[in-house]
Amino acid sequence: MERPSWAPEDIDLERPSVARVYDFYLGGSHNFAVDRELGRRVIETFPLLPKTLQENRAFLRRAVRFCVEAGIRQFLDIGSGIPTVGNVHEVAQQVDPTIKVVYVDIDPVAVAHSRAILKGNEYATAIRADFRQPEVILSHPELQRLIDLRQPVALLLVALLHFFPDTEEVQRTIARFRDALASGSYLVISHASADTQPTPLKVAELYARSGTPMAMRTKAEIARFFEGFELVEPGLVLGLDWRLEPEEAVDDNPERHSGYCGVGKKP
Amino acid sequence: MTGLDHRTPAGSGRGWVALPSGGGRPGVDTFARVWATTIAGTSYVPLSSTELESFLRDLAGRIIDALLDDTFDPQVGYEVGRTLVNAHFTSPETLGRTVAVLGNRLLPQLGLSYVEGPDAAELASRLAMLQGSLASGFAEALRDRTLDEQEAIRQAVLLAREEAQYALRASEARFRAVFAGAAIGIGIADPDGRILEVNQALASMLGYTVNEMRGLNINSLRHPDEPIEMQQIFQELAAGGRDHIFLEKRLMRTDGQAVWTHLTASLIRDEDGTPRYQVAMFEDVTERHQLQERLRHQATHDPLTQLPNRTLFFERLNEALRSDDPTLRVGVCYLDLDGFKVVNDSLGHDVGDQLLVAIANRLVQCVSVGGHLLARMGGDEFVILVAPSRDTASAIEVADAALRSLEEPVRIAGHELTVSASIGVVERPVAGTSVAEVMKAADITLYWAKSDGRNRWALYDPERNAREVARYTLSATMPRALERGEFFLEYQPLVRLTDRTVIGVEALVRWRHPQHGVLRPDRFIGLAEETGLIVPLGRWVLAEACREAKRWQQKYPGQAPFVSVNLAVRQLHDRGLVGDVSAILSETGLDPSCLQLELTESAVMGSAGPPLDALHELARMGIRIAIDDFGTGYSNLSYLRRLPVHTLKLDGSFVEGLRPEDASDPVDEKIVSTLVSLAHTLNLTVTAEGIETSAQEERLRDLGCDCGQGWYLARPGPPEAVLAFS
Numbered sequence: 001m002e003r004p005s006w007a008p009e010d011i012d013l014e015r016p017s018v019a020r021v022y023d024f025y026l027g028g029s030h031n032f033a034v035d036r037e038l039g040r041r042v043i044e045t046f047p048l049l050p051k052t053l054q055e056n057r058a059f060l061r062r063a064v065r066f067c068v069e070a071g072i073r074q075f076l077d078i079g080s081g082i083p084t085v086g087n088v089h090e091v092a093q094q095v096d097p098t099i100k101v102v103y104v105d106i107d108p109v110a111v112a113h114s115r116a117i118l119k120g121n122e123y124a125t126a127i128r129a130d131f132r133q134p135e136v137i138l139s140h141p142e143l144q145r146l147i148d149l150r151q152p153v154a155l156l157l158v159a160l161l162h163f164f165p166d167t168e169e170v171q172r173t174i175a176r177f178r179d180a181l182a183s184g185s186y187l188v189i190s191h192a193s194a195d196t197q198p199t200p201l202k203v204a205e206l207y208a209r210s211g212t213p214m215a216m217r218t219k220a221e222i223a224r225f226f227e228g229f230e231l232v233e234p235g236l237v238l239g240l241d242w243r244l245e246p247e248e249a250v251d252d253n254p255e256r257h258s259g260y261c262g263v264g265k266k267p
Numbered sequence: 268m269t270g271l272d273h274r275t276p277a278g279s280g281r282g283w284v285a286l287p288s289g290g291g292r293p294g295v296d297t298f299a300r301v302w303a304t305t306i307a308g309t310s311y312v313p314l315s316s317t318e319l320e321s322f323l324r325d326l327a328g329r330i331i332d333a334l335l336d337d338t339f340d341p342q343v344g345y346e347v348g349r350t351l352v353n354a355h356f357t358s359p360e361t362l363g364r365t366v367a368v369l370g371n372r373l374l375p376q377l378g379l380s381y382v383e384g385p386d387a388a389e390l391a392s393r394l395a396m397l398q399g400s401l402a403s404g405f406a407e408a409l410r411d412r413t414l415d416e417q418e419a420i421r422q423a424v425l426l427a428r429e430e431a432q433y434a435l436r437a438s439e440a441r442f443r444a445v446f447a448g449a450a451i452g453i454g455i456a457d458p459d460g461r462i463l464e465v466n467q468a469l470a471s472m473l474g475y476t477v478n479e480m481r482g483l484n485i486n487s488l489r490h491p492d493e494p495i496e497m498q499q500i501f502q503e504l505a506a507g508g509r510d511h512i513f514l515e516k517r518l519m520r521t522d523g524q525a526v527w528t529h530l531t532a533s534l535i536r537d538e539d540g541t542p543r544y545q546v547a548m549f550e551d552v553t554e555r556h557q558l559q560e561r562l563r564h565q566a567t568h569d570p571l572t573q574l575p576n577r578t579l580f581f582e583r584l585n586e587a588l589r590s591d592d593p594t595l596r597v598g599v600c601y602l603d604l605d606g607f608k609v610v611n612d613s614l615g616h617d618v619g620d621q622l623l624v625a626i627a628n629r630l631v632q633c634v635s636v637g638g639h640l641l642a643r644m645g646g647d648e649f650v651i652l653v654a655p656s657r658d659t660a661s662a663i664e665v666a667d668a669a670l671r672s673l674e675e676p677v678r679i680a681g682h683e684l685t686v687s688a689s690i691g692v693v694e695r696p697v698a699g700t701s702v703a704e705v706m707k708a709a710d711i712t713l714y715w716a717k718s719d720g721r722n723r724w725a726l727y728d729p730e731r732n733a734r735e736v737a738r739y740t741l742s743a744t745m746p747r748a749l750e751r752g753e754f755f756l757e758y759q760p761l762v763r764l765t766d767r768t769v770i771g772v773e774a775l776v777r778w779r780h781p782q783h784g785v786l787r788p789d790r791f792i793g794l795a796e797e798t799g800l801i802v803p804l805g806r807w808v809l810a811e812a813c814r815e816a817k818r819w820q821q822k823y824p825g826q827a828p829f830v831s832v833n834l835a836v837r838q839l840h841d842r843g844l845v846g847d848v849s850a851i852l853s854e855t856g857l858d859p860s861c862l863q864l865e866l867t868e869s870a871v872m873g874s875a876g877p878p879l880d881a882l883h884e885l886a887r888m889g890i891r892i893a894i895d896d897f898g899t900g901y902s903n904l905s906y907l908r909r910l911p912v913h914t915l916k917l918d919g920s921f922v923e924g925l926r927p928e929d930a931s932d933p934v935d936e937k938i939v940s941t942l943v944s945l946a947h948t949l950n951l952t953v954t955a956e957g958i959e960t961s962a963q964e965e966r967l968r969d970l971g972c973d974c975g976q977g978w979y980l981a982r983p984g985p986p987e988a989v990l991a992f993s
């Protein structure tokens with residue numbers, strides 16, 4: 001739902017919010033009855049979803065660590081959601097407390113909550129903006145305060161892009177970010193895919209009915225989002241296959257439904 | 268307290284098995300691994316499996332310590348439960364599996380499952396208590412966490428709402444500023460037209476304060492001259508029949524002046540689609556409008572007289588004719604000044620222009636009474652549009668009044684100028700006519716008024732027009748008729764009255780027209796004179812008559828009659844006349860004395876210079892010259908004396924009055940006898956035309972008239988008939 005900046009959206013608690021439903025999946029209580037209702041219905045059709053999302057969070061964690069090890073000291077996490085545990089700034093600042101993290105989300109409640117959590121953390125902030133307005137995000141004073149765009153940045157678009165059915169638009173938007181980022185920057189994407197879901201249409205339909213359209217893209221479609229980036233090993237793969245730490249226990253459940261995950265580097 | 272000291276080796280009173288302390292004990296690591304596998308994936312925790320294992324190893328150590336401690340403290344279980352939740356093991360399933368794995372696997376992993384007796388009971392009781400306190404610690408921490416998170420998310424909602432409110436207020440303030448400061452006038456009304464809000468620009472545009480306008484009805488801003496359809500459009504908008512209006516609308520200022528605006532109005536509906544507001548934006552275009560009006564005025568008015576010009580006239584005429592009311596009539600008076608060119612040429616354009624202005628003023632005054640449109644068509648042409656017209660008489664009245672208004676002389680630059688005008692009047696029902704037809708008729712009628720003698724009006728007359736059209740077509744087809752030999756001659760005898768001998772014949776031309784049959788000369792000679800065809804036609808007549816006369820001469824040498832041929836004025840003025848005649852005579856071999864040429868009195872009398880020379884030359888050649896229709900024109904008798912004339916042909920009107928003896932008109936008798944004796948004095952012979960009775964013949968003979976012509980004596984006939992007389 002797009003709104004010009006002069007007419008702020010009212011906070012409608014009668015409708016589920018993607019951010020809060022996601023929190024519910026992850027076992028959080030930052031959610032309301034409507035959110036839980038949608039969450040439970042989705043879980044009914046797709047019982048493994050919470051596990052899938054845990055895998056997604058695990059990928060996020062590994063990807064952040066990877067970027068930190070690669071020397072990245074600035075993170076731009078778009079569609080960051082409601083902070084639970086293992087958030088980007090926690091993972092990154094564990095290694096280097098001066099790593100800068102800017103969270104961006106369109107959900108005003110998620111942003112307000114993020115701000116509350118980040119109170120006192122001078123290297124992390126949260127802003128409310130729309131992913132589809134890169135210029136607004138990149139020129140936001142909060143971002144400008146923390147991030148030096150002449151230095152490499154890790155741009156995280158994790159579990160976000162499947163909420164935009166217009167592939168062209170996503171492509172264009174990513175390109176605009178890419179052009180604004182310094183060489184050596186990273187793009188981190190995870191994306192739900194019909195290839196890996198047993199009931200993709202059902203899930204999408206439940207979301208669509210609650211007002212959020214979803215687009216489960218194919219692997220090839222997702223790969224195209226990395227245009228202008230070089231995928232690092234092992235490329236675009238299922239979450240569980242992306243740089244799993246050797247000692248990490250593989251789930252005993254052989255079914256794998258996580259979306260496609262990948263990290264690309266701007267040459 | 269002697270409690271269980273797991274650090275003391277086994278063999279104490281209770282037979283307690285000695286185990287290494289905490290994490291160092293064998294079995295702790297294995298148990299931790301089993302525990303980790305059991306609860307992995309039940310809750311989302313940001314830990315790798317190694318991290319998870321080490322986290323659980325610590326917890327397992329604490330549980331085992333508590334289990335084997337001398338002084339048993341079940342509180343440890345409680346702490347472990349809380350720790351789990353704090354690490355985000357928030358799923359009930361984690362708790363369930365943890366309790367189960369403690370009960371089923373802890374003692375076997377520690378190698379204590381063999382313990383029996385009271386120690387076994389003590390162990391089981393301790394384990395159960397630890398499980399219980401772990402569950403309550405877990406539950407309590409989860410409840411705390413849940414409540415905290417709920418509190419946190421609610422706070423976030425409040426915060427977000429506050430921010431949204433703040434943004435909304437900022438945006439409202441921004442809008443208010445935009446609304447108030449916009450250069451364009453904006454007004455908001457409810458569906459009934461009651462004004463809710465206006466901005467400064469609109470208030471200033473109309474001369475109100477913003478406050479004064481609130482509560483007014485938009486209808487009160489209407490200009491009284493606004494067409495009624497305009498209101499309907501607005502009613503449609505208010506009723507929801509249309510959602511937008513774009514139009515030019517006139518509003519009324521508080522000072523009564525009109526303000527022209529470009530208006531864009533929209534209907535704003537609520538979610539159910541019910542009309543809520545009308546929003547209108549007004550751009551003041553008064554200046555632009557005035558400029559347009561000025562331009563339009565310029566385009567439709569004559570700069571000299573300020574009268575409407577032909578463009579406007581045609582516009583109005585068009586409008587009048589477009590009406591579909593069949594009873595309506597329209598009148599057009601097409602007026603052209605008589606002799607205006609003379610004024611212009613002699614007194615200069617400046618005076619001419621002033622004269623036009625003065626005349627325009629007179630005409631305006633005279634037409635404005637009836638509310639008719641007066642336009643200047645260009646030059647000295649004006650037109651009055653009477654629309655609607657009551658009847659023909661009223662249109663004629665307008666024309667009359669216009670003529671009368673010009674009677675008084677006009678004073679310009681010391682000159683007293685008298686101008687008259689000719690007017691073509693066309694008046695007819697609007698149905699079944701067109702602008703082109705009306706204007707063509709007006710043009711023709713104006714020409715009639717001119718040719719009828721100017722300073723008058725003429726009324727369009729379709730019959731007259733039809734006649735003229737026929738005349739026109741006739742004259743247009745005449746040249747081809749001459750080529751095709753459609754003309755022929757008849758001959759009427761000229762009879763000597765003393766002995767009734769035929770001494771000559773008059774050649775009379777006829778046209779055997781393919782559609783109209785045989786036409787007499789009065790139908791086409793006039794036309795031929797106008798078009799100039801008379802010259803070749805006359806030449807043909809002369810040649811034909813001479814050829815015929817020669818034939819008679821050959822048949823009856825010395826006795827055949829001479830032939831008399833009419834000569835038109837145009838022919839007399841034609842420089843080739845003498846050459847043509849002598850050529851024809853030599854071609855046909857006719858003796859000049861056998862040819863008589865008849866000219867009208869006026870043709871002969873007015874002649875001077877070359878035409879007169881030609882006449883003398885013809886007479887010298889031995890050709891007889893007769894004056895035709897004598898007595899109808901003005902004759903200078905003394906002049907007549909010096910002309911080479913041989914015969915007078917007395918006009919038939921004099922003959923008409925002659926009757927037997929006493930019934931005769933004494934004046935006519937007197938005139939005829941005087942003319943005859945006068946002619947004889949001048950050595951001229953007299954031929955009387957138009958003899959229709961024996962009494963007339965007798966009287967003429969008695970009065971001494973030499974010859975006669977007329978139906979009573981002989982009708983015109985073909986050449987063969989002439990031979991019969993001879």
Ligand SMILES: C[S@@+](CC[C@H](N)C(=O)[O-])C[C@H]1O[C@@H](n2cnc3c(N)ncnc32)[C@H](O)[C@@H]1O
Pocket residue numbers: 018019020022056057060078079080081082104105106107110129130131132157158159160163
């Ligand atoms: C499924 S959550 C992902 C959270 C987090 N990135 C993760 O993977 O754990 C998607 C988030 O994207 C946010 N979002 C949806 N549309 C957005 C947009 N147009 N711009 C920014 N954020 C958006 C939602 O509010 C939600 O918080």
